[in-house]
Structure formats: C-alpha cells, structure tokens
Amino acid sequence: MRARIALAMLAVLALTAAGCGAGGDESSIVGKDTLVIGVKPDQPGLGVKKREGVYEGFDVDVAKAIAARVAKGATVRFVDAPSAKRESLLESRQVDFIVASYSITPERKTKVAFAGPYYVAHQDILVRRDETGIRNVRDLRGRSLCKVAGSTSWRRVQEERGVPVRLVDGESYSDCIAKLRNGQVDAVSTDDLILAGFAAEQGNAFKIVNARFTDERYGIGIHKSDIEGCEAINKAITALYQDGTIPKLLKKWFDGTGLELTDTVPQFEGCD
Amino acid sequence: MTMPLPSPAQTAQQTVQPAQPGAPAAPAPPAPPPAPAGRAAPPARRLLPRLPQRLRLRTVPARIRAWTSAIVIAVLALFGVAWVAIDDAxxxxxxxxxxxxxxxxxxxDLYYSLSDMDTQVANILLVGEQQLGGGREAALRRYEESRAKAGETLLQAADLADDEVERRTVQELLNGLSQYERLAARAMLLSDQADHPAGSPPAEAVxxxxxxTKLMRLGLLPKAYNLTLESGSIVRRTYEEQHAAVQGGRVAVAVVGLVTIGLLVGLQVYLARRFRRILNPALLVATLVVTVLVGLAMGLLDRAAEDMRIAREKGFNSMLALSRARAISNSLHGDQSRYLLDRQxxxxxxxxxxxxxxxxxxxxxxxxxxxxxxxxxxxxxYPRRTDFLGFFGTEARNAAGGQERAALAExxxxxxxxxQEDRQLRAQAxxxxxxxxxxxxxxxxQAYDEALVGLKNMHQRSFEAAIADGDAALSGWNYALPGAIVAAVALIFxxxxxxxxxxR
Structure with missing residues (x-):
C-alpha cells in the first residue's frame, strides 16, 4: 500500500517538475544583488584607486553605468584587477566582470568571454605640445622613444613597423612621462586612452599625435559560461552610446588632450 | 512558448494532491481516493471514523473505483506532460x-552588402575612365545591387528587432545609410567629372x-554587425529554453509513465487476488499501450532535442560564423582598394x-x-595541426567528418x-x-569566396537535414498521442x- 501511495506522490512531484520545466541560468550576473567589478588601480584617467573600495576613471564610470543596467539596484563593489591576474579573477569567479583597459585578443578569448568592446583604443604617440616633427609612426625615425620595462608597445614601432628609433629605458609609463617632460625622450607610445589619461593629469604639456597604428579593442571580461550576462552588457553598451552616456564620459576624462575620440558604438566581439 | 493543452496536467495535479497529506499515516486504504475532490480528504487516521463508509474504501467496488480513478488520472497526466513536451520540441x-x-x-548579409557598397565606390574612383575589371559600369551596377540588398536585409533586421535599443540601431542605420549615399555620390561625381586615368583620382573625390568610408567603417558596419549578434541571441535563448523544456518533459513522461504502469500492474494484481483470475486481458492491453506510448514518446523527445542541438551547433552557429567571416573578408578585400586609393x-x-x-x-x-x-x-x-584561432579556428575545431575538413582545407x-596576391600587390608600384x-x-x-560559400552551404544542408528530421519525428503525434490515450482509457473501463x- 505504502508503495502505491509513494508512487502517487511521485506522480505529483513529476507533474510539478514538468510544470517548471526549463529552469533559469544559475550563475549569470544579470539581476544579481551585489556585483564585484575589477578595475585598474593605477591607470590615470581609466582606473585609479583613491582609497580602499573607492576608484575613479573612465573605466570605473563605464562599469557603474553598465552595472546600473544589467543589475538594477545592485550594490557595486570595486576591486583591483591587475593585468596579470585578470583571467584568473574571472575564472575563479572572484569578480563578476572586469573593465580595466582589457584588450580583446584571440588568446584571452580561449579563457574568458568578452562583452563589448566599449571602446576601440589605438596605439598612438604622445609628444610635447610644441613638437611639430612627429605626425605618424615613420616620423619617429631617428628620434628617441621611451621603452617601458615589461611592455611590448615599443616593439610595435621598432620591430613590427620597422622604424629605426632610439630606445630610452623607462621604469614605468609615469617615468616615461616625466622623461618626456624634461626632454630625455621625444615620444611615448602606447594605447591612446592611457596616454590621454597621463596627458590630462599634466595639464597642457603634451599632445597626442593621432597616429593610430593598431586597434586595441577594450572589452569587458566576463566568465566564459555567462553568455546571458555578456549579451546583457552588450545591450547596455549599445544603449549607453545611444543615450550619449559613453561619449559624455569620454569627454569628461580625455577632453583637451588632442585625442580624436570616437563617439559611435564599436563592433562587438560576440559572446560565444 | 505556447501551451495548447495545459488543462489535463493541471486538473490531474489538483485531483491527485488530496491523497498526499494522508499518505504517510494511512496503512489500510489503497492509493488515492476517488472523485468528489472537494470533500475527499482523509488527512489523518483520527478523521477516518467520521467519514462515510464509501470513502473509507471498505467495500470492493469502492476500491476498484478508487484504483480506476487513480489510473485514469495518471493516464491523463501522462497525456498532459507528453503533449506539452512535444509542443516545446x-x-x-x-x-x-x-x-x-x-x-x-x-x-x-547586411554587413556584407554595406561593405560591398563601400568597396565598389572605392573601385569606381580607382579605375577612373579605364576599363579594368569591367570598368566603372560594372562597379556601379554592383554598387546599386548591394544598395538594394542592404535595404532589403535592413527591413528583415527591423522585423527581428525586439526592443527599443535594437529598433533605434536600425533607425540609426537607415539615417547613416542615406548620409553615406550622399557622400559617396559626391565622390563618384567628382571622379566622373575629372575623367582621370586609373589610380589617380582627383584629391577632392578622395x-x-x-x-x-569613415562613416561606413565607424558608424554603419559596427551597428550592422552588432544587430546580427543581437538577433542571434534570440535563437540562443529559444534554444536553451526549449531544449531544457524538452529534456524536463522527457523526465516527466518517464516518471508519470512509470507511475501509470505501476498502477495498472497494481490493479491487475489486486483483481487477480480478489477475483481469483489470472489475467485481465483488457487491462493487460492497456498496460501495453501505455508502455509502448511512453517508450515512443521518450525516443521521440530525445530525437527532437538532439535534432535541435545539431541544427543549432552544427548548422546555425557555423552558418552565422561563416557569414560573418565572409562579410569581413569582403570588407578586407575593400581595404585593398582603399589602400591604393588614399595614400594619406x-x-x-x-x-x-x-x-x-x-x-x-x-x-x-x-x-x-x-x-x-x-x-x-x-x-x-592543417589538418594535421590546428593551432590557429579566429573564425576559421573555431570552424576547424567544430569540423566533423572528412567532408567538412576537406572543404575547410580548400x-x-x-x-x-x-x-599571397596581397603580398605582391603591396610590393608593386x-x-x-x-x-x-x-x-x-x-x-x-572570388575563388576564396566561392569556397567559403561552399563550406557555408555544407552547414546549411546539415542544418536543414536536422530540422527536417525533427519535424518528421514530430509529425502525426497530434493524432497518435490523443488516440493512444483514448484507447488506453477505454481499455481500462x-x-x-x-x-x-x-x-450489482
């Protein structure tokens, strides 16, 4: 008897199960109550840590605007996302997504997914404001270029573009900027938004050449399995261009540096 | 998602439920109580004495009726879950x-058409008055064709746009396209007036x-591309929802089916003991009908779910990726013209x-x-090693079977x-x-593009085959399922x- 009753109960359970058939995704960032977002702690104009938990910059503002759209009313917490740890932070789900001048590359795409890009930066050249002899990469021939330890930007000029430059070692981009100011180097080259961030800090001392010799597609890193979240972020980015938010933020952080900003939505990478 | 026949499942659920509370404590009465659902709730033992005789199932007819009701409810529930699952598929x-x-x-194809328009304008400026590659007439004709195609696909995209953001993108594309045409027409006019030899268009035209082309590259093409990605997400969502629903439905059919068969066997055993008969042939046939039905439904749902998966993963995803690869390829071919056209x-x-x-x-x-x-x-x-990425990298990893690999290799x-032609092009004066x-x-x-289209068509064929197989599996079930259920109920009675x- 009991067996039969148990069977009847099973039937009820089965019907309930059939009723709710398709279950939702268990681990998407969409609609979460708290979002943990990785940003750069030390990139002027893009992400700078003011104090614990308080960051500012273009990436930080973009992250906030996106968070407000994909998870309305969520509490947002920012954490450091240093370049070398970005993939592991996402893979271990320590952060929900990363907005940290994070270029989309096919190699990285094998580990994480990218929403966006929210901006296509370009490798460009920063010179002193009074410089008139450098208008494109080839004009660097015979001039001095800062070579930052651990960065590959100089390679693109010297090796990939075959321009014979004089390389001058610098410890960091801040160091290179200081060297540019006091005339030890003629040019600094890396992503234009990074250069613009430094230039904006220094008032009127520098200008960007707008040479644009590579595309750096700044994407929003997200866990590879969260396709729903990735698509929601893409939709948010489109909307943020349509309502003028991102163009306004670009102006806010990089205006006055001579950088030509693009104010239309970039071509997305696709979430799968 | 549509649910054409939710009622059997739901009613069955409501009717069966009252049996649940009394279940753990009741040792004597068999299975769930019969009809009048409102009153028929004997939740605990202490309530039993106060209930009318009939409901305590002391008599044999009452027990048989209870068994029968439970079985009919289970059969109807089976109908409900199977119907919903098949509909999901x-x-x-x-x-x-x-x-x-x-x-x-x-x-x-929107991206393809737009970038082709841009390429043709560059070619018109580039060839000037000379008859190269069909001359300006051919390029102009192709420009018009691509313009018409772009308009057509833009309408399709508008039709797929399912929210405000997407509709706005379509609107921006329409506006941008007319702006582009104006600029392009001006460039072509200036080139036409100058009547220049190949390779040296007037500076104002350039x-x-x-x-x-800047408007095209930064303003139009990205939006066209994103629109395809976005509408592609509709297919992903539908797939995930329906595939999960079919899988869930399959489990439900299995569970409800087992319960039904269990009840039928139980009644068979009860009747055999009570009436000293070995077998009830009608019930036996009913049991067989239900068993076969459950087996077939499970197989059918499995096949439909698998077809859905193949259609999406082997067909749709590859078709879309290769279409994007083709559009981008065409656009990089255009960059060759632009490279020669605009030295600055x-x-x-x-x-x-x-x-x-x-x-x-x-x-x-x-x-x-x-x-x-x-x-x-x-x-x-390739194909010994596949250490490249990008669209072809993905395709190489997904390519199943020698035929696909051969087509990709080609x-x-x-x-x-x-x-290699590009290398020589850039080395020349x-x-x-x-x-x-x-x-x-x-x-x-052209040769490369043809091979790419061939590869895409190969996926198109697997896509269509999978969909056709799924459709074939499902055809006729809207008759077979209710028919089998009616037969089973009739046999039980x-x-x-x-x-x-x-x-009596």
Missing part, C-alpha cells in the same frame, strides 16, 4: 529552423570618399586589413609580412593564395597595383466494468 524546431534562425543568418590613409587601411585578416584567421603576427609567413605555415599544417588554401587588384587579386578573392457488475 515543435516550437524550438520552428523558431530555430524556419522563422528566426534563417532570418538571423540573412541579416549577416577626400569626399574618405569621409564616406594608407597606413590605417593596411592596419585594418591586418586586423580583419586576424579576425578571419588568427595566428600571432604583428605585421603583414609576419602574417603571410605564419599563414603559410598553419595552412600547410577554403584555407584559397585564403592563403589570396593573401601603384599603377601596376591597380591593374593587379582588378584582375588577379579580384580573381583569387472495459477491463474493470465486468468486475463492478458482479456487485
């Missing part, structure tokens, strides 16, 4: 295979084109040419020279041949380069009735 196959799926793939921006066009090539097939290379070299290596090694070989672009480069691109008659 039909919806999934329809959306992926007939409505949204093909439409999404068609919107990928300046006007520069503005047009030549560096930029060379750079975007490399970026686009890397999207199509990625292998680490910082400049074109390195790319040609690496490309030669990876294409030579496409890769032609892509490499095209890139400008006058010769225009000549070469319009003849050998154009031909090698036929089997039980003579026993009840004995008590």
């Amino acid at each position: 039909a919806v999934g196959l329809r959306v992926i295979g007939r409505t949204d799926g093909p439409q999404v793939v068609a919107t990928a 300046a006007s084109y520069r503005e047009a 921006e030549a560096d930029t066009y060379e750079q975007v040419y490399l970026e686009k090539s890397q999207t199509v097939l990625y292998t680490p290379a910082g400049n074109l020279t390195a790319y040609y070299r690496e490309l030669g290596r990876v294409v030579g090694e 496409t890769l070989k032609r892509y490499e041949a095209f890139q 400008r006058a010769g380069a225009v000549q070469q672009l319009m003849s050998r480069v154009a031909q090698s691109f 036929v089997g039980v009735r003579p026993r009840l008659v004995e008590y």
Whole structure:
C-alpha cells in the first residue's frame, strides 16, 4: 500500500517538475544583488584607486553605468584587477566582470568571454605640445622613444613597423612621462586612452599625435559560461552610446588632450 | 512558448494532491481516493471514523473505483506532460529552423552588402575612365545591387528587432545609410567629372570618399554587425529554453509513465487476488499501450532535442560564423582598394586589413609580412595541426567528418593564395597595383569566396537535414498521442466494468 501511495506522490512531484520545466541560468550576473567589478588601480584617467573600495576613471564610470543596467539596484563593489591576474579573477569567479583597459585578443578569448568592446583604443604617440616633427609612426625615425620595462608597445614601432628609433629605458609609463617632460625622450607610445589619461593629469604639456597604428579593442571580461550576462552588457553598451552616456564620459576624462575620440558604438566581439 | 493543452496536467495535479497529506499515516486504504475532490480528504487516521463508509474504501467496488480513478488520472497526466513536451520540441524546431534562425543568418548579409557598397565606390574612383575589371559600369551596377540588398536585409533586421535599443540601431542605420549615399555620390561625381586615368583620382573625390568610408567603417558596419549578434541571441535563448523544456518533459513522461504502469500492474494484481483470475486481458492491453506510448514518446523527445542541438551547433552557429567571416573578408578585400586609393590613409587601411585578416584567421603576427609567413605555415599544417584561432579556428575545431575538413582545407588554401596576391600587390608600384587588384587579386578573392560559400552551404544542408528530421519525428503525434490515450482509457473501463457488475 505504502508503495502505491509513494508512487502517487511521485506522480505529483513529476507533474510539478514538468510544470517548471526549463529552469533559469544559475550563475549569470544579470539581476544579481551585489556585483564585484575589477578595475585598474593605477591607470590615470581609466582606473585609479583613491582609497580602499573607492576608484575613479573612465573605466570605473563605464562599469557603474553598465552595472546600473544589467543589475538594477545592485550594490557595486570595486576591486583591483591587475593585468596579470585578470583571467584568473574571472575564472575563479572572484569578480563578476572586469573593465580595466582589457584588450580583446584571440588568446584571452580561449579563457574568458568578452562583452563589448566599449571602446576601440589605438596605439598612438604622445609628444610635447610644441613638437611639430612627429605626425605618424615613420616620423619617429631617428628620434628617441621611451621603452617601458615589461611592455611590448615599443616593439610595435621598432620591430613590427620597422622604424629605426632610439630606445630610452623607462621604469614605468609615469617615468616615461616625466622623461618626456624634461626632454630625455621625444615620444611615448602606447594605447591612446592611457596616454590621454597621463596627458590630462599634466595639464597642457603634451599632445597626442593621432597616429593610430593598431586597434586595441577594450572589452569587458566576463566568465566564459555567462553568455546571458555578456549579451546583457552588450545591450547596455549599445544603449549607453545611444543615450550619449559613453561619449559624455569620454569627454569628461580625455577632453583637451588632442585625442580624436570616437563617439559611435564599436563592433562587438560576440559572446560565444 | 505556447501551451495548447495545459488543462489535463493541471486538473490531474489538483485531483491527485488530496491523497498526499494522508499518505504517510494511512496503512489500510489503497492509493488515492476517488472523485468528489472537494470533500475527499482523509488527512489523518483520527478523521477516518467520521467519514462515510464509501470513502473509507471498505467495500470492493469502492476500491476498484478508487484504483480506476487513480489510473485514469495518471493516464491523463501522462497525456498532459507528453503533449506539452512535444509542443516545446515543435516550437524550438520552428523558431530555430524556419522563422528566426534563417532570418538571423540573412541579416549577416547586411554587413556584407554595406561593405560591398563601400568597396565598389572605392573601385569606381580607382579605375577612373579605364576599363579594368569591367570598368566603372560594372562597379556601379554592383554598387546599386548591394544598395538594394542592404535595404532589403535592413527591413528583415527591423522585423527581428525586439526592443527599443535594437529598433533605434536600425533607425540609426537607415539615417547613416542615406548620409553615406550622399557622400559617396559626391565622390563618384567628382571622379566622373575629372575623367582621370586609373589610380589617380582627383584629391577632392578622395577626400569626399574618405569621409564616406569613415562613416561606413565607424558608424554603419559596427551597428550592422552588432544587430546580427543581437538577433542571434534570440535563437540562443529559444534554444536553451526549449531544449531544457524538452529534456524536463522527457523526465516527466518517464516518471508519470512509470507511475501509470505501476498502477495498472497494481490493479491487475489486486483483481487477480480478489477475483481469483489470472489475467485481465483488457487491462493487460492497456498496460501495453501505455508502455509502448511512453517508450515512443521518450525516443521521440530525445530525437527532437538532439535534432535541435545539431541544427543549432552544427548548422546555425557555423552558418552565422561563416557569414560573418565572409562579410569581413569582403570588407578586407575593400581595404585593398582603399589602400591604393588614399595614400594619406594608407597606413590605417593596411592596419585594418591586418586586423580583419586576424579576425578571419588568427595566428600571432604583428605585421603583414609576419602574417603571410605564419599563414603559410598553419595552412600547410592543417589538418594535421590546428593551432590557429579566429573564425576559421573555431570552424576547424567544430569540423566533423572528412567532408567538412576537406572543404575547410580548400577554403584555407584559397585564403592563403589570396593573401599571397596581397603580398605582391603591396610590393608593386601603384599603377601596376591597380591593374593587379582588378584582375588577379579580384580573381583569387572570388575563388576564396566561392569556397567559403561552399563550406557555408555544407552547414546549411546539415542544418536543414536536422530540422527536417525533427519535424518528421514530430509529425502525426497530434493524432497518435490523443488516440493512444483514448484507447488506453477505454481499455481500462472495459477491463474493470465486468468486475463492478458482479456487485450489482
């Protein structure tokens, strides 16, 4: 008897199960109550840590605007996302997504997914404001270029573009900027938004050449399995261009540096 | 998602439930109580004495009736879950295979048409009065064709746009397109008036084109591309929902089916003991009908779910990816024209040419020279080794079967041949380069494009085959399922009735 009753109960359970058939995704960032977002702690104009938990910059503002759209009313917490740890932070789900001048590359795409890009930066050249002899990469021939330890930007000029430059070692981009100011180097080259961030800090001392010799597609890193979240972020980015938010933020952080900003939505990478 | 017949499942659920509370404590009465659902709730033992005799199932007819009711309810529940699951499968196959799926793939042509318009304008300026590669007439004709095609696919995209953001993108594309046409028309007019030889268009024409192509590259093409990605997400969502629903439905059919069979066997055993008969033939046949039905439904749902998966993963995803690869390829072919046309921006066009090539097939290379070299290596090694990424990398990893691999190998070989032509193009003086672009480069691109289309069509065929198989599996079930259920219920009554008659 009991067996039969148990069977009847099973039937009820089965019907309930059939009723709710398709279950939702268990681990998407969409609609979460708290979002943990990785940003750069030390990139002027893009992400700078003011104090614990308080960051500012273009990436930080973009992250906030996106968070407000994909998870309305969520509490947002920012954490450091240093370049070398970005993939592991996402893979271990320590952060929900990363907005940290994070270029989309096919190699990285094998580990994480990218929403966006929210901006296509370009490798460009920063010179002193009074410089008139450098208008494109080839004009660097015979001039001095800062070579930052651990960065590959100089390679693109010297090796990939075959321009014979004089390389001058610098410890960091801040160091290179200081060297540019006091005339030890003629040019600094890396992503234009990074250069613009430094230039904006220094008032009127520098200008960007707008040479644009590579595309750096700044994407929003997200866990590879969260396709729903990735698509929601893409939709948010489109909307943020349509309502003028991102163009306004670009102006806010990089205006006055001579950088030509693009104010239309970039071509997305696709979430799968 | 539509639920045409939710009622049987729901009513059954409501009717069966009252049995639940009394279940753990009640030792004597068999299974769930019969009909009058409102009152029939004997939750605990202490309530039993107060209930009417009939409901305590002391008499044999009452027990038989209870058994019968439980079985009929279970059979109806089986009908409900199977019907809903089969309907989910039909919806999934329809959306992926007939409505949204093909439409999404068609919107990928928007990018192709737009970038082709831009390429043709560059070619018109480039060839000038000379009859190269069909001359300006041919290029102009192709420009008009692409313009018409772009308008058509834009309408399709508008039709798929399911929210405000997407509709706004379509609107922006429409506006941008007319702006582009204005700039392009001006450039073409200036070139026409100057009546220049190939390769040396007037500066104002080039300046006007520069503005047009910048609008195209930054303002229009990204939006067209994103629109396809976005509408592609409709197919992903439908797939995930319907596939999960079908899988869940399959489990439900199995559980409810087992319960029904269990109850039928239980009644058989009860009748055999009570009436000292060995078998009730009608009930036995009913049991067989239900068993066969459950087996077939499970198989059918499994097949439909699998067809849905194949159609999406092997068909739709690859078709969409290859359409995107084709559109980007066409656009990088256009960058060759722009590179020759506009010396001032030549560096930029060379750079975007490399970026686009890397999207199509990625292998680490910082400049074109390195790319040609690496490309030669990876294409030579395929299919022994697949250490490249990009669209073709994904395709290489997904390619199943020798036929697909062979088609991909051929496409890769032609892509490499095209890139080798590009190498020679860039090494030449400008006058010769225009000549070469319009003849050998154009031909090698054509050959590559044909192979790519062939590869895409191969996926199209697997896509259509999977959808057709799914449809074939589902056809006729809207009759077979209710028919089998009616037969089973009828057989149950036929089997039980003579026993009840004995008590009249």
